[in-house]
Amino acid sequence: MKKHLALIALSFGLILSACGDGRNTAEEKVGTEQAPEVKTKLDLGMVHENLAFKSDPSTSYAIYLPVGMRSKEKYPVLYCIDPHGQGKLPLYMYRELADSFNIILVGCNTSKNGMSFNESERGLNQLIKEVQNLYPVHSAVRLLGFSGGAKVALEYANKHPEVRQVLYAGGVSQFTRQNNVSLLGFAGIRDMNYADVVGFEVSLGNAPFQHQLIEWSGAHEFPNAETMKDGFYFIQNDSVMNYQQKKPKTSQENIMREQLLKRKFFQSFGTKDLTWWENEIAALHDFAKNDVMYERVLGFIGLGCYSLTSNAINAGDIDKAEYALEIYLAATPDNEDAKKFAEQVAQMKQQIK
Secondary structure: OHHHHHHHHHHHHHHOOOOOOOOOOHHHOOOOOEOOOOOOOOOOOOEEEEEEOOOOOOOEEEEEOOOOOOOOEOEOEEEEEOOOOOOHHHHHHHHHHHHHHOOEEEEEOOOOOOOOHHHHHHHHHHHHHHHHHHOOEOOOEEEEEEOHHHHHHHHHHHHOOOEEEEEEEOOOOOOOOOOOOEEEEEEEOOOOOHHHHHHHHHHHOOOOOEEEEEEEOOOOOOOOHHHHHHHHHHHHHOOOOOHHHOOOOOOHHHHHHHHHHHHHHHOOOOOOOHHHHHHHHHHHHHHHOOOHHHHHHHHHHHHHHHHHHHHHHHHOOHHHHHHHHHHHHHHOOOOHHHHHHHHHHHHHHHHOO
């Protein structure tokens, strides 16, 4: 059952978007390493949103240096990967945590949804090299990724043994590495990828490294600062305080039921008419009043429609765009992307009159 559940979870995650224990070594603790001379001077306690790379001034990154930094110490650094290349966003969200835990935050502006992994990998390689050359940071790499950024973080950790910890939310990818790494996931109960994230944790099973998963109240988004406090604690301690109270309580049977329901709708794109979709979505909205699982399924349908509508518009196929858009607006009527697509389709139709 566990293996089957994991395969289903990973399939949806991939479609839409020596046995060390991974513990931090003593020499990596804050304040125990002698730092080299810092080669750049930036204000502490401020998000620097777009710093040009020394190696390539046409690209940039974001950074936050905690207010308590001292020049003769090295600090852990958390590289944050936003799916839209907005590296500053998690830095603004977590800057107070960075101050409390004395952790440097770096935002990646180069990795974005739609890129190949090789492109994202090159951007991360450039970013990590730049930061390690310019700032007093530990050599161990720690990554935080959300949605498509979470997939990139996990894939990057698979290939790069210098990655010691990965925090991920709203997305997963296959993970085969078996040593000197630890993972902490965040599963929002209103996130359409909740079942994928929970299934991924199940798939890790008795893997010979530390892995934990926290359930929180959010949707498809970076966890809020209160929730992410556990992530910063994890960076320092490789564990979550009071973990049994925070891990998901849902059963494997419920996760399987949700994944099979998502599969049903995924296979119905392009094969069922709009009347069928209208009836099915109306029932989902009704069920969602009492069970958040159906809200997640509606979000999953919306996510699929985003891709279908975008591809149809880019191909100039108005019929397919209208089909996907009608389902999109029925499933997620307040979705701003769907409304923008509706405007684009209306303009396309006007142009051919």
